[in-house]
Amino acid sequence: MGVNSLDDYIDAVGKALALPIDESWKPAVKANLEVSLRLAHLVDEFPLPDETEPASVFAA
């Protein structure tokens, strides 16, 4: 996602979730989102079998 489109994305999701985001907070929110998405894509690019179950209810 490009830099400007991430700004648009933050505005759109903020509206969709009714999250008040002050203009002055946006650079920090964007910086955090860039890190989160970079790490999320690191996971996303790892191939997993279709049958893989999520571990959201987890037993070690």
Next chain:
Amino acid sequence: MSLPPDPGTRAVGDPLSAAGIASAVQAGKVSALEVIEATLARIAANNPVLNSFTDVTAVRARATARAIDGQIAERKNVGPLAGVPFAVKNLFDVRGLPTRAGSKINRELPPPSRDAALIERMEAAGAVLVGALNMGEYAYDFTGENVHDGPSRNPHDLTRMTGGSSGGSGAAVGGGLVPLALGSDTNGSIRVPSSFCGVFGLKPTYGRLSRARSFPFVFSLDHLGPFARTVPDLALAYDAMQGPDPDDGACANRALEPVVPLLEQDPGALRIAVAGGYFQQNVFPEATEAVARVAKALGTTRIVEIPEAARARAAAYVITTSEGASLHLERLRQRPNDFDPAVRDRLLAGAMIPAPLVDRAQKFRRWYRAQVLELFKAVDVIIAPATPCVAPKLGRTTFVLDDVELPVRAHIGIHTQPISFIGLPVVAVPVPLEPMPIGVQVIAAPWREDIVLRVAYALERTGVVSAALPRGL
């Protein structure tokens, strides 16, 4: 290492040995009330500089201690932690006290009428709650700093971080205010302050200890556990808190598996290896030195590679920020200005992670768990750094490693996150380097707290690891 006895409680010997206190109280050499008075005096003397306590429950503690003394006078068994003072991170419910969870918002909530499950279990074993401890806001923190309550301060150097988010727990035990404290660990929040404050910390297997009536952060990853100055004390507290609890949906239905009777067992037959690759990167020399000392003491030169550890850390990060945002969504809508701005901005970003990426992270977790469990067929124990560095200075936002400037907050937990991500049991053992201590993780397969505590105890007996006396007080 031990502290000199307090006046009035000389029968205890080391006033920060839980085992020593319990033994002396049970034998009638000292009263529980005398122990508590000495503890309250230490807190009053040192907390103004450490800022580890946010609440001191003196009235309750004296009442509990008097009840214990009454039971002892009647020759009743008061339990293995008789008269031992302890304190809890302020996300544990304490009846009558708002559960602030490090936040401004939650301290306005009505106080709970019942204690957290682990407090009940500690007190059922004879321990005495003396207060609640400072922490990073909503546990989304590795520094121990808090904009509402001020930072907890490192007992070995008051200008440095305690680590977070259980910073008050690390400072209170490291600073000698209490022999035992409880904290929580979602991505490293017991192991990081243990490392920075130079004490022992146990993050048990995910699902081992009940989280009932504690304020959550990330249900998928939250653990609770103890801090102590010795391994036997850590095991005493751990054993007292074990057991199933229907009030925590993730708490496993397992019988008690006491570790105290097993501590003396020789760990010589265990297969021990040092984590290579990812765990030897992004570390300062002190972390490398600490791991080398522990490996040498355990007589191992073997290296194992934990597969895809960097991706595991990334997945833990994604799940954390997303579930954390979900937990706080309504507060982000209604009270955004009452958050620590740094926490708020991370949570707002977390609310914007597309759902498929979170689901992918949970699926990766299942895959990674299978890989690491396979690894444990060939080894029993894995050694890894607890933190990449000793405690940074308070307020520091970046450090330079291999000529690259890195954000402090995000990097403090890089070695703890891939381990808690799949709920492995870990003891963080303190290596008393000068001028600052640093911790090493002793890691085993799920449900093998006995192994990590046995290895930690063997290390403690060699003298390679120990809780140093507080140098900053």
